[in-house]
Amino acid sequence: MGLHDPDLMDRGHLRGLVYRSRATMPLEPAALRALVEAAALRNRRDGITGTLLARAGCCVQRLEGPGGAIEVLPERLRKDQRHADLQVVSDTARKACAFPGCPMWLQNQRPEPCAGCAAGSAAEL
Numbered sequence: 001m002g003l004h005d006p007d008l009m010d011r012g013h014l015r016g017l018v019y020r021s022r023a024t025m026p027l028e029p030a031a032l033r034a035l036v037e038a039a040a041l042r043n044r045r046d047g048i049t050g051t052l053l054a055r056a057g058c059c060v061q062r063l064e065g066p067g068g069a070i071e072v073l074p075e076r077l078r079k080d081q082r083h084a085d086l087q088v089v090s091d092t093a094r095k096a097c098a099f100p101g102c103p104m105w106l107q108n109q110r111p112e113p114c115a116g117c118a119a120g121s122a123a124e125l
């Protein structure tokens with residue numbers, strides 16, 4: 001069952017995206033809350049579920065949803081100036097959502113940036 005299996009990567013099938021990026025501005029609690037609330041509204045509209053880990057300048061987001069909705073997200077995310085150096089870690093067909101019913105779950109417990117973000121730019125993945 002390959003990544004580009006035409007049946008599984010069909011726009012109607014479930015697809016999962018994981019990316020990482022570097023915040024370009026401090027994502028203070030209020031800014032992060034506003035970002036997550038807006039993202040959750042759009043994700044609910046688009047049938048997307050997922051989680052965002054954002055702390056100390058690193059963002060890692062895992063998203064799942066209909067292929068058509070996931071397909072257009074990276075382009076929208078890359079235009080967003082709140083983060084940069086967006087790298088897709090994986091983009092695969094999925095059988096089930098990891099966070100059913102959750103349009104955006106914020107995880108921000110990590111106290112230190114990862115090595116890639118601390119170095120100023122994400123390493124090649």
Ligand SMILES: Cc1cc2nc3c(=O)[nH]c(=O)nc-3n(C[C@H](O)[C@H](O)[C@H](O)COP(=O)(O)O)c2cc1C
Pocket residue numbers: 035038039040042043052054059061063076077078079080082083104
């Ligand atoms: C770290 C981060 C995570 C984001 N997560 C989402 C998301 O899960 N869903 C979403 O629709 N937009 C998300 N956004 C916002 C998008 O980058 C973009 O601003 C939004 O989708 C509106 O795009 P549009 O103006 O092209 O319609 C996120 C932005 C950042 C900085």
